[in-house]
């Protein structure tokens with residue numbers, strides 16, 4: 001690995017799950033199952049899983065997804081603050097990883113002198129998809145946890161995943177918020 005570029009050790013399905021989990025955590029208000037399903041559109045949730053999500057009455061679906069979102073929010077807060085989650089959460093995630101995800105297609109690749117197993121997955125639901133995303137972040141072989149950040153700008157607090165492969169770590173959710181915060185600090189001087 002060269003000094004100036006950091007390889008992002010992620011398979012497409014892993015990156016998609018992380019992006020979907022971040023979008024779900026940042027959703028300001030859950031209004032329907034369709035809205036949540038749309039955030040996970042790139043994540044392999046089989047047809048029957050998507051159907052069962054959207055066939056629930058809206059009130060029940062919203063309540064269930066709000067519980068999921070609260071859980072994910074807590075995990076992300078813990079990762080952004082301390083780089084990991086509490087042991088009880090770790091156990092919950094391990095259980096879901098072992099039971100609610102199916103490897104559907106695995107094959108070997110040998111690219112850029114890296115030997116790897118590529119795989120595709122099928123998740124049993126949104127909870128297993130975001131639990132998988134969190135497990136990828138927490139995997140100590142990859143050290144990705146410090147790429148999950150929380151925007152420090154007052155009134156923002158959005159989570160983000162830094163995909164940068166060079167330069168310093170992203171500190172704000174976007175360049176605009178970095179600028180606003182810099183200007184506020186400047187004015188206070």
Ligand SMILES: [Zn+2]
Pocket residue numbers: 151152153156157158172173174177
């Ligand atoms: Zn922000």
